[in-house]
Amino acid sequence: MSKIKVMSENMANMIAAGEVIEKCASIVKELVENAIDAGATNIKVNLNDGGIKLINVIDNGIGMDKEDALLAFSRHATSKIYKEDDLFFIETLGFRGEALASIASVAEVKLETCNNDIGTFVHLKGGEVLACSAADARIGSSFTITNLFYNTPARLKYLKSETTELNNCIQFIERLALSRPDIAFSLTNNDKLIVKTSGSNNLLKTIHEIYGLNVSSNMLEIKALSDDFEIKGYIAKPSILKKNRNHMHTIVNGRIVRNSDLNRAINEAYNTYKHEGFYPVVVINILVDPTLVDVNIHPTKQDIKMSKINDLCDLIYRTIKDALYQNLLIPNAIYEPEKNEIKTNFEELYALEDVKPEENKEQISLDFDTPIEKKEKNIEFKGLKLEPVGQVHRTYIIAEDAENMYILDQHAAHERINYEMITKKFADTKVMVTDLLIPLTFELSASDYRTFMSRKDVLEGLGFKIEDYGLNTIAFKGHPTWLKDGLQEESIKTIVDLVIASDKKFDKAKFLDNMAKMVSCKMSVKANEDLSFTEMEHLLNDLVKCDNPYNCCHGRPSIMKYSTYELEKMFRRVM
Ligand code: ZN
Ligand code: ZN
Numbered sequence: 001m002s003k004i005k006v007m008s009e010n011m012a013n014m015i016a017a018g019e020v021i022e023k024c025a026s027i028v029k030e031l032v033e034n035a036i037d038a039g040a041t042n043i044k045v046n047l048n049d050g051g052i053k054l055i056n057v058i059d060n061g062i063g064m065d066k067e068d069a070l071l072a073f074s075r076h077a078t079s080k081i082y083k084e085d086d087l088f089f090i091e092t093l094g095f096r097g098e099a100l101a102s103i104a105s106v107a108e109v110k111l112e113t114c115n116n117d118i119g120t121f122v123h124l125k126g127g128e129v130l131a132c133s134a135a136d137a138r139i140g141s142s143f144t145i146t147n148l149f150y151n152t153p154a155r156l157k158y159l160k161s162e163t164t165e166l167n168n169c170i171q172f173i174e175r176l177a178l179s180r181p182d183i184a185f186s187l188t189n190n191d192k193l194i195v196k197t198s199g200s201n202n203l204l205k206t207i208h209e210i211y212g213l214n215v216s217s218n219m220l221e222i223k224a225l226s227d228d229f230e231i232k233g234y235i236a237k238p239s240i241l242k243k244n245r246n247h248m249h250t251i252v253n254g255r256i257v258r259n260s261d262l263n264r265a266i267n268e269a270y271n272t273y274k275h276e277g278f279y280p281v282v283v284i285n286i287l288v289d290p291t292l293v294d295v296n297i298h299p300t301k302q303d304i305k306m307s308k309i310n311d312l313c314d315l316i317y318r319t320i321k322d323a324l325y326q327n328l329l330i331p332n333a334i335y336e337p338e339k340n341e342i343k344t345n346f347e348e349l350y351a352l353e354d355v356k357p358e359e360n361k362e363q364i365s366l367d368f369d370t371p372i373e374k375k376e377k378n379i380e381f382k383g384l385k386l387e388p389v390g391q392v393h394r395t396y397i398i399a400e401d402a403e404n405m406y407i408l409d410q411h412a413a414h415e416r417i418n419y420e421m422i423t424k425k426f427a428d429t430k431v432m433v434t435d436l437l438i439p440l441t442f443e444l445s446a447s448d449y450r451t452f453m454s455r456k457d458v459l460e461g462l463g464f465k466i467e468d469y470g471l472n473t474i475a476f477k478g479h480p481t482w483l484k485d486g487l488q489e490e491s492i493k494t495i496v497d498l499v500i501a502s503d504k505k506f507d508k509a510k511f512l513d514n515m516a517k518m519v520s521c522k523m524s525v526k527a528n529e530d531l532s533f534t535e536m537e538h539l540l541n542d543l544v545k546c547d548n549p550y551n552c553c554h555g556r557p558s559i560m561k562y563s564t565y566e567l568e569k570m571f572r573r574v575m
Pocket of ligand 2: 412415521553554
């Protein structure tokens with residue numbers, strides 16, 4: 001029996017009408033998702049000029065018989081939804097049928113497909129069937145789209161440059177490959193291979209195939225489970241952040257989604273580990289009970305609406321934050337072993353004829369089968385006793401213990417110590433206050449004064465004594481004792497500015513964190529400052545007690561490690 005049924009008119013209306021094909025990537029998306037629905041395990045996308053000249057999608061899924069092949073191009077045909085009720089439990093990627101008809105109406109389409117040993121060839125142009133004949137038997141389907149928008153020149157104008165069209169297609173295929181590590185994808189443009197994944201069903205290997213060795217060897221595995229959600233995936237260590245946010249991949253029930261709440265949760269988890277404007281590489285699979293997902297959002301939109309999204313964000317936030325705390329190691333000093341020293345147990349990767357050009361140079365030494373946590377010898381930093389050796393350039397501290405040599409950035413390390421101290425004081429219910437002999441007064445503009453007064457209770461809760469002097473003037477008569485002597489005035493001025501500058505939508509937690517960062521920076525020893533031996537001892541002692549000794553609160557590294565073995569290698573004492 002024919003697998004494709006014609007939908008009722010009513011249901012067709014429920015589906016947001018007229019899927020707009022506006023770029024080559026939207027055609028690639030429809031064809032590739034069709035292939036996935038046909039059960040393909042191998043999907044090849046070949047483009048000419050970024051798809052503007054030609055789009056060819058070949059899959060090894062179950063093909064179609066002649067009847068289905070013709071029906072596929074008629075409006076409202078779909079093989080996936082039979083009853084209107086099904087619409088509320090859609091777990092497939094979207095609706096097709098309609099899209100194929102739209103594509104065929106504005107281009108020339110050739111389809112070769114085969115089902116049960118009988119091959120079919122269909123040729124359409126502008127929606128009209130030019131030919132339909134028997135063809136050689138093959139596995140799966142092959143769609144070829146040319147002459148895109150030949151009959152709608154206005155639309156043709158909207159196609160972007162070859163580079164933009166191609167980039168959109170690459171991004172789409174890469175995201176899809178990460179959501180389906182079980183499917184082998186390839187993408188070529190003008191016969192040049194751009195993306196290739198092996199369909200190994202191993203997410204880390206897929207990450208490697210998309211991002212290369214530097215990223216895949218710096219990922220942490222995450223897993224978490226709550227009543228409503230299950231999340232698992234990989235997150236990048238903060239040492240390999242990217243300049244744009246396109247690499248945070250969230251996949252809900254197998255579907256790639258872009259959701260600002262989820263992205264924000266991910267970013268905030270990295271908060272103290274990274275600089276502003278840098279984003280992590282993250283691939284998270286989220287399993288949700290489908291009844292929590294609102295399917296009324298049109299499936300071509302990648303956003304998602306979900307009940308309990310806040311619970312999910314919270315789970316993601318905590319899981320990532322924990323993983324970063326637990327797995328962050330003292331970064332190893334950059335040490336490049338000689339190429340022939342690297343042993344690989346992943347030789348088949350060399351065997352791929354078409355590795356990305358930049359990967360050709362790299363020696364690949366990844367083992368994707370051992371769980372990551374087994375590979376890393378987690379250094380228990382707490383309880384370590386580091387002895388200072390000396391100060392270099394009045395900025396860095398050299399230290400040692402029995403096994404390793406360490407280099408610290410004195411400002412970053414001190415800032416981390418102060419940041420954790422201040423955050424702990426914030427949480428403390430017992431507040432110790434130092435009174436100021438001479439109150440510090442600030443004359444503000446009328447609007448700043450009102451903003452400040454509306455938020456002053458937050459500061460009072462921390463132990464600041466504030467008085468209203470009237471005429472837009474405020475006075476500080478006391479401050480919590482942890483504020484460093486001699487720097488009170490400068491610190492309090494910074495805090496006043498921060499209170500006034502904070503968002504209209506005052507977020508207390510964010511404000512406190514910003515304040516802790518700014519004040520700890522102010523309070524910390526700077527570069528180009530002499531440190532005595534005792535001061536260095538104190539600093540090292542305090543740093544090893546920190547929850548995260550590895551970074552300053554802005555994400556810069558605070559300590560690097562050279563093991564004795566690495567030193568011996570460098571000086572060729574050992575081979
Ligand atoms: Zn600083
Ligand atoms: Zn810093």
